[in-house]
Amino acid sequence: MTAATEREDGKDGRLEETERVQAGPGPGRGPFGGGMVGGKPSDFRASARRLAGMLAPHRAKVWGVGVLTLASVVLMSLAPRILGHATDLVFAGLVGSRFPEGMSKDDAVAATRAGGDDTVADMLASMDVVPGQGVDFDAVARVLLGVLAVYVLASLLSWLAGFLLNDVVQATVRRMRSDVEDKVHRLPLSYVDRQPRGELLSRATNDIDNVSQSLQQTMGQLLTSVLTVVAVLSMMVWISPLLALIALVSVPVSILLTSRVMKRSQGMFIQQWRVTGRLNAHIEETFSGHALVKVFGRQREAQRVFDEQNADLHDAAFKAQFVSGLVMPIMMFVGNLNYVVVAVVGGIRVASGQLSLGEVQAFVQYTRQFTQPLSQIASMLNLMQSGVASAERVFELLDAEEESPEPPYDAGAGDGPGEVRFEHVSFAYDPDRPLIEDLSLVADPGHTVAIVGPTGAGKTTLVNLVMRFYELDGGRITLDGVDVATLPRSVLRSRIGMVLQDTWLFEGTIRDNIAYGRPDAGEEEVLRAARATFVDRFVHSLPDGYDTVVDEEGGSLSAGERQLVTIARAFLSDPALLILDEATSAVDTRTEVLLQQAMAALRTDRTSFVIAHRLSTIRDADLILVMRDGGIVEQGDHEGLLARDGEYAALYRSQFETA
């Protein structure tokens, strides 16, 4: 209610327009908010650089991550090669044991060649064989212990890198969150109002979550993957440049294949999200309007639309799922091709003595290690794009214009009995559509000023200007002779108590909610405020009394009771100046009587601005302002205005009209 009323009150058309643009089904809206964060960043480089900049305070740790990852990858890549030596030793022992002891290796080669087995002889010649000697298990054990050490160390380093990276990412995201939270307090209200509902929140929550996840995954895995590809490739070249070349051919092949598949599937996923959004919007509408769909006999139509869109979703989702599901088999196939080629070509080269068997075994392991990071890099790049896009949206929020800086404060300025003056004030939400123009008025200390008028007349805007929620375009507002623009906002606002239409309660006990404006208030003061504003009455019927926890939605409290709590809150803060926006349409009339009495109690001896919806409640106001289209069309007291028989009299009659 509150946001809507506020909008009606003042900047009706303008916001409606922006809303119309924003509205409409989309996967990013409604209860499906989390579905589509990210997307494509508009300036990838700048945002990525800025995101990287946020890591700067943790430079040492980031370097640590890099060095540890590099070390771990190098070790991990060396291991198969060393393991290959062990296999070679076994093989050599195996071959060596075929020949009689004491025979020299050359004799053994010659003997083999004499037997007509040229290939084996070639292989034998290149091997480290001692004829007659079996497998040297001491040597094998030494090699294997070395490999074991390398593996343990590699795992340890990789874990340490992940550990450090996690700390860096969490610290960065924590900073980001607190930056956003700080920002929320410095944004001008006009900015907050302008954002579609949920947009601000989505940036502050979903986007930051997404940044956190993609940072963690990409930074760790991207680095590992790239380094692994490089390291493995170098190992391959070291073992056999020819085989490495063959393996290398698979790189462009797999990149080409996956990027084509991914590009296709991306379009399909977009289509899937679009259809999902449409279907979800239809479901949302049908379920929320359940009773109306029935009573107006729309069920068959709703079912027909649902069936159609459901079938569309099925088709789109199937395509997206199938095409994206192709990536894995294709990559596997490319990997297997590599494997086959290495097995064959490697085998021939071993047979011809140019490679050892252990080297081929190592090579097979390397080709396995090689294709996997390649496909990972591709998906990491996608994830990174989405993360940077989210970061960009957060940065946009952080870069939004801020309220003007606070002026220096002379202690005591603006203190006084509470006289408020508007001097030639003008204000517009939209420069093209001035709302308030050249408005002047005086509220004497201790007086009640009532503001009445149709929706959209600018009543709420007027009182928001006193709070300096918006900055004036012209003229000035003074509090006890001091221009409010020269007072720090906190000083100004702490002198004013405000009861908004928006019955905002935070999640906490009723006691804490009452004490919100004055957390240092004692129990007795809280109780006094509660009694004066009739909160005490209903609190006793609650199971936990003042310790009952309420939330944003109000939970166990009715709309009227929530409003009473906000009145108690203003009462306790004991301000010199009061602003009451009477929101009572949701409240039944007998509760409203209580509200009226509570507000009257609050008004005693304070300068008060009251936005009245029911004219009977403000007949004894000292000054009644009748507003229309941002201007004051009439002012005076009740009797005077009635006698004048103008706008106010007409309004008054319409409320008590007996048709």
Place this chain on the structure above:
Amino acid sequence: MLLSLVRRGVAPYRRHVAVVVLMQFLGTVAALTLPSLNADIIDRGIVTGDIGYIWRHGALMLLVSLAQVACTITAVWFAARTAMAFGRDTRSRIFERVGTFSAREVQHFGAPSLITRETNDVQQVQMLVVMAGTLAVAAPIMMVGSVLMALREDVGLSWLLVAVVPALGVSIGFIVSRMVPSFRLMQVRIDEVNRLLREQITGVRVVRAFVREQHETERFAQANDELTGVAVTAGRWMAGMFPVVMLVANVSTVAVVWFGGHRVESGAMEIGAITAYIAYLMQVVMSVMMATFMLMMVPRAAVCAERITEVLATDTSVVPPAEPVRETVERGTLRLESVDFAYPGADVAVLHDVSLEAGPGRTLAIVGSTGAGKSTLVNLVPRLFDATSGRVLVGGVDVRRLDPEVLWSRIGLVPQKAFLFSGTVASNLRHGKADATEQEMWEALEVAQARDFVEALPEGLEAPVAQAGTNFSGGQKQRLAIARAVVRRPEIYLFDDSFSALDLTTDARLRAALAPITRDATVVVVAQRVSTIRDADEILVLEDGRVVGRGTHDELLAGCGTYQEIVASQFSAQEAS
């Protein structure tokens, strides 16, 4: 729950599932044959120097690779088919089931919760079916196959497999068991942080008005620190996952070479088997990991499945008549005979012994404070609820015996919360009357005091209406909702507190315009404002679900205490008289 939901949903696609299993099986067999062929190349090609053998077996490996990719792609195709059909059918079942629900069941679940179940929850379970079709089917086959193939290479080393699988299971299990509570706690903390931010944004005016920015920042900083703390813990465990798995896998590779070496030396095993054995071992490790990831998804999907099943298992409390009456016997009459209404399990009845009668040309008003049961009473008429006892008669027929379509066609309902459907102004009005002409629509808008602002829209009747009508103000939505009922020209109008969002002048004009067109209709008005209902032919005063007064304004003013209080709260004494 999860299992029976999936089993039932997948049942029609039994053949697809069979193909998936078969293809995954064949693909796995092919994948497993590769290392074995490689071993053959080493043992019979390299060792004997038979280059021709190497080529022939290389070609065989290529064929096997092709067969594998063909099988896997086929499996992916059918798995995607099955999963998406499952999702579509489940959504459809939920949608149809909710269609049968009465307002009571919808209230019980809450519309937002129903929406989440229909969309997000189905999505989750569907995702699981996709994964099951690709991973869950493949993993066990792969594991069993790898073990068999490894055994074929050498039985003597099989104890290694027996050792590796549990070692892997235990280490992954240990890390996951540490990680899961952290992740769960992290979700709680994330919700907390998001809640604080939401409070700050929605309550921005209050925070600023009371100069509590500092306090809010401190509150947030604490929640932020707590979240970071648990995220760091969770992340550290997560960081350990991959290195540990790799370590187990690599250590077992080393073990294969060592123990395999001894067996090769003793002649129990061929040298090529070592390479093959390593490959099989890696497959086993992979399949255990896949199975673990799969298992991690299960708890979440199980919760979703439970929520879906709950909806599917709920029967409507408003059962359509078996032999519906298709004609009403009187025109536009409405009668309630000692109606009681209570929610199941509730101690206090919402309505108690309520009787009323209304007929064409008469206006019946219902007043009372919030929670008195006014809306419930109105909802009994179109059978959004059924009375617990007593009877509701429309046109002289018990609503429980009437064909729902006939019943609804007699009624024009304007709910408390104006609700518009996305589309255009005209499409919304046509919900009231499907074949309404432009002229009829403009007339209805005129009555509802909506003509002016609709005319002012550039597209007029074709002006777009956003979902839930968010591009119109509260008052405008309310007037369009009234026009939608008016265009229908029903026998019975039900206005459920429909005038509260209107300012008093508009309210008065609207009532004046309604008078002539409702001359032959029955009008039931629920209202807060006395000014709205003081001219009604009869006013019913409800308090705590009971009728505490009935009569005209003047009669009640004279004799009904509750009514006097209500009036007094709105008018000063001389204005009321």
